[in-house]
Amino acid sequence: MVTPTQALYEVRDAIIDSGKLPESVTYIVQEVDQDGLEAGAKVPVIQLTPVTSARITAFNTDRADFVTDDDGNQVGRIYHAEYEMTIQIDILTVDNRSNEDEWINPLSDALREALYEYDSAGPSRQIVESIWKVNTDEGERIDDLTMNPTLRRWRQDVTLWSYEEFDTTEDYIVDVTLPPDDEVPQ
Numbered sequence: 001m002v003t004p005t006q007a008l009y010e011v012r013d014a015i016i017d018s019g020k021l022p023e024s025v026t027y028i029v030q031e032v033d034q035d036g037l038e039a040g041a042k043v044p045v046i047q048l049t050p051v052t053s054a055r056i057t058a059f060n061t062d063r064a065d066f067v068t069d070d071d072g073n074q075v076g077r078i079y080h081a082e083y084e085m086t087i088q089i090d091i092l093t094v095d096n097r098s099n100e101d102e103w104i105n106p107l108s109d110a111l112r113e114a115l116y117e118y119d120s121a122g123p124s125r126q127i128v129e130s131i132w133k134v135n136t137d138e139g140e141r142i143d144d145l146t147m148n149p150t151l152r153r154w155r156q157d158v159t160l161w162s163y164e165e166f167d168t169t170e171d172y173i174v175d176v177t178l179p180p181d182d183e184v185p186q
Contacts (some may be wrong), residue, residue: 018114044093076169104152
């Protein structure tokens, strides 16, 4: 089970583990902050930002399993709360880096190749068990040459389907001790 925040880190780790992108890439798992905490990030940067996270079912009524104790007694229930999440992945780099692997076109191609391994229209490998479907949506160049003529940006959207897991635990009745008959109220 993964929460939407954990899903961001799982996607980041899958991209890193693919080995398709240069080791010089800096990964940011959040929006670039206004306080400047990420100001020291070196380009190229891959930024993963949650765009939407919507529950697929309105209630946690999809019981997936039971919680059992060491004796095999069912002491609780396990529920799955399914959700659909869209992640926006931005690549930021500067034009004509000395290493050609850090140019925007090779970086965007490498990102798509890394994500393709998990795409439901491709090999459909699982990032983790609880992320059961991944779609690599549209990607596009979104350079803003008026503000910064050397900054290059690629935006790639990824939609995934996953679930969080919740459980209930109930005290199991092991022994019942009744009061003696002369102490039972009549």
